[in-house]
Amino acid sequence: MKKILILVCALAGLMGCQKPVATSNTPLIPEGITFLSREEWGANDPVLPMRPHKLTRLTIHHTGVPQLFDRSLAEKLRNLQKFSQGENPLADGRMKPAWADVPYHLYVDVHGAVGEARDLNYAGDSNTSYDPAGHLLVVVEGNFEKEAITPAQLETLEKLVPALAKRFAIPADSLGGHKDFAQTTCPGKGLYEELPRYRQLIKAN
Template identity: 55%
Template sequence: MRNYSLRLLIIFCLVFTACRSAKEVSLPKGVPIVTRAEWGAAAPVLPMKEHSPTKITIHHTAVKQAPQKTLQEKLKGLQKFSQERAPLADGRMKEQWADIPYHFYITADGTIGEGRELKYTGDSNTPYDPTGHVLIVLEGNFQVETVTPIQFQNLVNLIKAVAKRWNISADKISGHKDNASTACPGDNLYALLPQLRKAVQQQ
């Protein structure tokens, strides 16, 4: 009886581990990414909803590029802002979020940082449901600035890796303003979306 119970326990543990592993959403391979651990992320401050990536949505920070600051400074600042109830530039009040709203952050020098863990749904200041969306934000205000060449190249590399990893088709790549009433990701970045879709189609 004891051996039978032990076998049942082992089988349960194996099944539980397999199910848990199936839900894990790891980072895409083949693209250098500064992980949360590497830039010193704080823990989330609220519960988050799990999801599976099915779309890719592009954002901009809407703040001018600051090449003098490190990725660590930018992500720590973004996380602090995200985890507090804080006023937005248009006067609205942003409620507290669990963590950085985006899954990836790309600086002007092309460095890619991990934001919110991919297995969790992101957040938005605008009324759309980001469940299933892999949210990628580029540093810059692309109403008035242009995407740097290295920033765009690494965006292409990241999107191709994400699309391949989760079998996301080119027609599932959009800008923030395709999902909500906003100028994000800025006209100069939005104009590059056809090139991103083409890169995914050709891989």
């Protein structure tokens, strides 16, 4: 019996170690932002093993495709997961391997709502040559080389980015864009230009 209790305690400790360490009582999603959980959008389970990681950076992406105003966030997330979990061709002709799940942790849609994507406990995926382990990945819907960030997205990001940084003790200089780590235009010029302002919001929070 004693050995069983020791084993149970050890397993509980290991499971606890996989949770992202929140260093404040700041909520993950600030008040006033519409949030859609994986359960609410009907997420499937991951199809492959994933890598546990510790969050040390906050990295912004864009989806790189046109904004869709007439589709629900739930539909977009289901489609993104379906694409992510299969082998599919990319725009440049390469084949994307199957990933375990949606490659990002949080998705900000055109209306400023936030969808829960990959579990924060696990590193994301990328088609580019950087290792996203340690990065909390936030993707914003749109191609910001060609279109504007919506006012609703801007309002959400102004609340969400400093809240995430505070919750996980991510310093302002550890906020970046995908292009800071790989050869890509992501998150697009329009969104990348907002990052200095978000760093100031983190410092002031």
